[in-house]
Amino acid sequence: xxxxxxxxxxxxxxxxxxxxxxxxxxxxxxxxxxxxxxxxxxxxxxxxxxxxxxxxxxxxxxxxxxxxxxxxxxxxxxxxxxxxxxxxxxxxxxxxxxxxxxxxxxxxxxxxxxxxxxxxxxxxxxxxxxxxxxxxxxxxxxxxxxxxxxxxxxxxxxxxxxxxxxxxxxxxxxxxxxxxxxxxxxxxxxxxxxxxxxxxxxxxxxxxxxxxxxxxxxxxxxxxxxxxxxxxxxxxxxxxxxxxxxxxxxxxxxxxxxxxxxxxxxxxxxxxxxxxxxxxxxxxxxxxxxxxxxxxxxxxxxxxxxxxxxxxxxxxx
Numbered sequence: 001x002x003x004x005x006x007x008x009x010x011x012x013x014x015x016x017x018x019x020x021x022x023x024x025x026x027x028x029x030x031x032x033x034x035x036x037x038x039x040x041x042x043x044x045x046x047x048x049x050x051x052x053x054x055x056x057x058x059x060x061x062x063x064x065x066x067x068x069x070x071x072x073x074x075x076x077x078x079x080x081x082x083x084x085x086x087x088x089x090x091x092x093x094x095x096x097x098x099x100x101x102x103x104x105x106x107x108x109x110x111x112x113x114x115x116x117x118x119x120x121x122x123x124x125x126x127x128x129x130x131x132x133x134x135x136x137x138x139x140x141x142x143x144x145x146x147x148x149x150x151x152x153x154x155x156x157x158x159x160x161x162x163x164x165x166x167x168x169x170x171x172x173x174x175x176x177x178x179x180x181x182x183x184x185x186x187x188x189x190x191x192x193x194x195x196x197x198x199x200x201x202x203x204x205x206x207x208x209x210x211x212x213x214x215x216x217x218x219x220x221x222x223x224x225x226x227x228x229x230x231x232x233x234x235x236x237x238x239x240x241x242x243x244x245x246x247x248x249x250x251x252x253x254x255x256x257x258x259x260x261x262x263x264x265x266x267x268x269x270x271x272x273x274x275x276x277x278x279x280x281x282x283x284x285x286x287x288x289x290x291x292x293x294x295x296x297x298x299x300x301x302x303x304x305x306x307x308x309x310x311x312x313x314x315x316x317x
Contacts, residue, residue, distance in 0.1 A: 008039065008116035009039050010115070010117075010118075010120045010121070011038070011116045012036070012108055012111065012120065012121040012122060013036070013037050014035070014036045014037075014104040014107070014108055015035050015101065015104070016032055016033075016100045017033045017034055017035060018097070019032050019096075019097055028088065029049065029087075030049070030087070031047055031048065031049055031138075032047070032049070032050070032097070033139070034047075034135070036122075044136045044139065045136065045140075046132065046136055046139050047135055048131070048134075048135040050074075050096070052131065052135070053074065053100065053103070053131075054077075056128065057074055059127035060107075060127055063127070065114075066114065069114055071110070072106035072107055073103070074100075075095070075096050075099035075100065079095075081095075084202065084206050084209070086202075212276055212277075216268050219264070220270065223264055223265060227253065227261055229251065229253075230252055230254045236252045236253060236255055236306070237252070237254075237300070237304045237305035238252045238307040238308075239251060239252075239253060239262060239304065239307070239308055240310070241262075241265075241269075241273065241310050241312055242311050242312065243272060243312050244311075244312065244314060245272060247272045247273070249269055249271040249273070251269075254299075255299050255305045256300070257298065257299050258298060259282075259291050259297050259298075259302050260296065262282055262291070262304075262310070266310075273312055279314070279315045280312050280314045280315060281313045282310045282311070283313050284304075284310060285309060291310070
């Protein structure tokens, strides 16, 4: 029976516990709470942003001594959900929290394999030590702020009890409380209206995006049905399309296919071509010329057979 391997006294662990919003309005963003611990030492509470973890990974990836230990991947900075529902969407943040935990779990494993046999990763790996120190400082600030807020709340309650014991001041506080209540109700109603308007806009945007995707699928299916790929031996032109990003796609067309069909293919094909709704031209490189205006010509008439390379040149907005 194999013996369980004893953990190194220098092993480092990090658990991501929760997330919370910071700031307001357009400046609002998310921070994460975590706990860092080394075997035999008291744990440290950490507070950090996702971007700080991203910078930590970049620094670790550039360390020569860690070239044999590739860094685990971070969750994506944006997903389709965050694009549609916003970067503060709770489901998006919960998914990112779980992926961050998986990232730190793998990071601990790799750094412990590298350093734990000779010492603490926090001391031997400077970028990691710096990240934990800064995050721990923010953790202390957050803890102090929470303590201060709790203390202030206690003092407020004590003040209210004193006011409640004095009749005249009690009546004045009732009137003040009523004014505050009205202000809170007004604010809540305003925020509710704003939230409803924002939800309506997001719903409309999502519906528009879904309709656009379905439109592309329908056009693509119709194109493939009306422009089958010619079989070997049939007169044809092999066209290679290249987007501004460098992505390419290649397809064979009958030599009788109209140039207009090339524009439609570039717009509806399953590739990272021109942005949806973006107007563009198709240009040959040798000689340099645009095909806009030649839509009614066949590929043979346009000199695109037996093959041609076309650049998708998007029009400037």
